[in-house]
Each structure stands twice: as C-alpha cells, then as structure tokens.
Amino acid sequence: MRSLLHAVLLGLLGAGIVHIVVLLLVPEFSERDAWSRLAMASDLYKMTRLDAEAGGAPVVKSVDPLFYAAACRFDLAEGMVRVKAPGKVPFWSISVYDRGGHNIYSFNDHSATAGVLDTVVLTPAQMIEVRKDLPEELQGAIFVEAPIEEGVFVIRSFVPDDSWKPIVSRFLEQSSCELQDF
Amino acid sequence: MLKNAFLTLLSLAIAVGGGGASVWYALKLQDGVGAIRIGQWTAFPDIGTPTADPYSKARVAREGVLALGQAEGLSFIAERDSGGEQLKRQCAYKIAGGFPTARFWTLYAADQSLGVVETGTPRPAALQSYQVLRQADNSVVISVGSRPAPGNWLLTSGAGKMYLVLTFYDTPIASSTGLSDVTLPQIQKVGCNA
Numbered sequence: 306m307r308s309l310l311h312a313v314l315l316g317l318l319g320a321g322i323v324h325i326v327v328l329l330l331v332p333e334f335s336e337r338d339a340w341s342r343l344a345m346a347s348d349l350y351k352m353t354r355l356d357a358e359a360g361g362a363p364v365v366k367s368v369d370p371l372f373y374a375a376a377c378r379f380d381l382a383e384g385m386v387r388v389k390a391p392g393k394v395p396f397w398s399i400s401v402y403d404r405g406g407h408n409i410y411s412f413n414d415h416s417a418t419a420g421v422l423d424t425v426v427l428t429p430a431q432m433i434e435v436r437k438d439l440p441e442e443l444q445g446a447i448f449v450e451a452p453i454e455e456g457v458f459v460i461r462s463f464v465p466d467d468s469w470k471p472i473v474s475r476f477l478e479q480s481s482c483e484l485q486d487f
Numbered sequence: 488m489l490k491n492a493f494l495t496l497l498s499l500a501i502a503v504g505g506g507g508a509s510v511w512y513a514l515k516l517q518d519g520v521g522a523i524r525i526g527q528w529t530a531f532p533d534i535g536t537p538t539a540d541p542y543s544k545a546r547v548a549r550e551g552v553l554a555l556g557q558a559e560g561l562s563f564i565a566e567r568d569s570g571g572e573q574l575k576r577q578c579a580y581k582i583a584g585g586f587p588t589a590r591f592w593t594l595y596a597a598d599q600s601l602g603v604v605e606t607g608t609p610r611p612a613a614l615q616s617y618q619v620l621r622q623a624d625n626s627v628v629i630s631v632g633s634r635p636a637p638g639n640w641l642l643t644s645g646a647g648k649m650y651l652v653l654t655f656y657d658t659p660i661a662s663s664t665g666l667s668d669v670t671l672p673q674i675q676k677v678g679c680n681a
Contacts, residue, residue, distance in 0.1 A: 312494035316501025323506025328541050331510070332548035339551045355553075365553050369654055370603035370613045371593045376553070396590065396656065398559040406547045408535045411556020413657050459553055463591070463656070465617050467609075 332405055339365050339406045339457060343378050350386065352377045352482050355459070369461075373473050376459045377482035381451070385427035385435070387443075388458055390480035393420060394473050396463035401426055404455040418445045425485060426451055426458060458482060514546050528563035528653065528671045532661070560589070560656035564601070568674045574649040576604065578679040579632030582641075582651070584672030586627060589658035591616045596631065596643045597650040606644045614641050627672070633680070 335341070342365055347353040355365045355374040368374050379386040390397070398413035399422070414420045424447040427435065432450050435443070460480060462473045521540045522529050534543045535554025547554065555562060567573055568580060576596070586592060595613035596604045604612040619627050619639045630636035631651070633644050643649065651674065655661070660669050 308490075308494055309497075312498045313501060316498040317505065319498060319502025320505030320509065323502050324509050327506055327510045328513075328545055331514075331545035335548035337551050338548045339553045342551045365551055369593055369652075370595050370611055371615050398556070398656070400553065400556040400559060402535075402553055403537075405544070406535065406551070406553060407537045407539070407544075408554055408556045409537070411558040413558050415657065416558070457553065461555075461559065463615075465615060 339376075339402065340378065340404055340455070343376055343457060347378075349378050349380060350482050350484060352460075352477070352480050354477060371464055372461050373464055373477055374459060374461045375477040375480060376457055378455070378457050379426065379482065379484075380455050381426065381428050381431070382454045384484045384486070385425055385431050386458070386482060387425045387446070387485040388422070388460070388480065388482050389424075390422040390460065390476055392472070392476045392479065394462050394476045395465055395469065397422060397476070398461050399424060400459045400461070401449055401451055402457040402459065403451075403453045406457070409451050409453060409456070410449050412447065412449075417447060421445070422460070422480070423447065424449060426456070428452060428454075510545070513542060514549060525563070525669055525671050527565045527567055527569060527674050529565070530561055530563045532561060555654070555661075557661045558657070559661075560654050560658060561661040562652060562654040563671060564597075565651040565653070565674055568676045570676060572676065574651060574674070575647065575679065576643050576649040577633070577646040579630065579634070579636075579677040581675045581677050582627075582629040582631060582672050583675070584626055585624075585670060586616070586672065587655060587658065587660050587669045589616075589655035589660070591657075592653060592655045594629065594641060594651065594653045596641060597652050599648055599650070601650060601652065604643055604645065604649065606642050608642070610642050612642050612644075614639060629672075630677075632677070 352375045355376050356368050400411040401409045403409050423445055426449045429450050462476055464470055464473045521531055521533050521543045533539045535547055593615045598604055606612050621627055629639040629641055631641045
C-alpha cells in the first residue's frame, strides 16, 4: 500500500514536469500556427485574404466580421520588404508578426502620411544601409525595424457597412508585398 | 517484480496522462492565465506579444491566432451575463452602459470557436459604433436576440452557447496603463425562448 501511494505521488510530480515541458514545447512544434496555415494557403510575398469573404474558410482564426484582412509572409534574410496599398478606406491597421506569431510592431492609418499605406519592413542592419542614402521613392514610407528574419505582415481594414465591401476588397486586393531591391 | 513493473507503469501513466491533459485543459479555458476581467468581460492584453506568459504563447501557437497589436485595438469576450449565467443564443439580452474611449468599436455574437454566429440573413450578427443610436448621456443600449427590437438590435439565431466579442480599435486602453479604470457595459438577461 505504501508503495502504491509512493508511485501515485511520483506520478503526480512527473505530471507537473510533463505539464511544464509540454507547455513550453507547444509553440515549438505546433503545425497549426499562423505561419503554417498561411504557408499552406500561399507563397512568400503574396498577399492572401484572411477573411472568409474571399471564398473558403478563413485562413487564420478570429477575424472581426466587420473587418477584412490580408496577410503576406516574408523573409528579411532575402532583403527588405515593401508593402503598399492604394486608395482610402475608413480605417486600416498594420501588424508585423514574427515566425511564432508574436506581434512585433503595429500601427494604424493615423501614423501614416496622408493616410496612405506605404511601409517598409527591414532589419536594423538593413536600416543602417538605407539611412546612408535614402531613395527618393521611399521618402514617404513608414520604416518598421524588426529584428527578425521570417515574419508575417497583416493589413486589417474596417468595413462599416455593405456599401464599403467592394471598396475595402479592392484596397486589399491591390495591396502589394514585394522584395525591395536596394 | 511484476508489482514493481506495475507501479512504474502507473507512475508513468499518471505523469504523461496527467501532464498532457492538464495542459490541454488549461489552454481550453477561456479565462486563463494573463486574463484581465472587467465586469463580465475578459481580455488578454498581453496575448501575442513577446512578453506574454507561456500559456498565452501556447494558445497563440495552437490556434493560429494573429492577435491585435496595441496600436490596433483590444478585444473583450463575455461568456456570462451579469447574473453569472452562461450566454445562450436562444435568449434575449440587453447590453447597456458607457463605452471607453476609442475611435470606434465593434460588437458581435460568436459561437464556441469565436467565429461570428451565422444568421442566415444578410444582416450579420455584428454592430459597430458608427451605426448605433446613443442615449442623451452618450451611453448605448443594445438589444440582443432573435426577434427585432427598436433602437440598437444585435441579431442572433439558433441555440447553444454564445459569446459576445467587443473590440475597441485605436484606443488608449490597449496600452496596459489605461486598463485600470475602464468600465464596460452590463449584460442583462431579458428572457429566453424555451
């Protein structure tokens, strides 16, 4: 009887250890994280709609029904990435996520010059290079310094009512996510 | 000999089974570590940030969430009414009170996976602050239910568990210092279709 109690206590102690180990390993081994889901849906540097409106099930969970969203994956090891979207919508916001889905940086249309979405994501090392000689065409862009390599860029845009649906859809479909040569 | 083998197996079974199940259970709870509760509403202000706790990180990785950034907004989820009862899609509720400062907010009725409730009509189960009618004191009263209601009506349909998701966009409360003195509207049960 003593030995049975001993075994159960040992088991509970082991359960505690397993709990911590599993918890810390879940992010490492998850194949259902946002990056993996996006990788199944599209290539690097390709804007993909996240909401269900574009047909099919939503790629990434918990998107506000009154929002449309699009995302592209990038790899800063290949160079800096520039994201642009033409046109005016009631509200847009940007988030840059690292490979594990952590929000590294976010901003919204209040931060942009005249509300136009034009932004460059780059590493601090690339930022130093760009600062030496800022090209004319990047003057109005918002620079996001992110100390990461692989990441996800998400644009969210508010759809106040049905009449805005085509306008917001066009805004996201015309958005581009490109490797920027420098 | 056999007894020793049995006891070892028992310990291992408890360790692996208990450890795995407890992680699964902890991640399934809506109201987990890192949550902030204001009235009936729960928010995870740190979710998706590099400083989040391990439970939030695991939840983000497992569910493929891309959490809203601080400059974007903050989501609150309600699971129970002010009487402490589970929200149900077949019941009618009244949401009343003041809303904290934000450029705008959205409110939607969600099912268990936190996707919006399908209403089967062109009217979505969602409202936003630009379209609501306000009281004289700038507070908002919203009727939630499957039957049309005067004023602000949030359409729901079907039966089963329901969650209400209230998201504030471009708001100072998303920065954690602003969360201490925020008040959110009350959710009162009006009645149920049996």
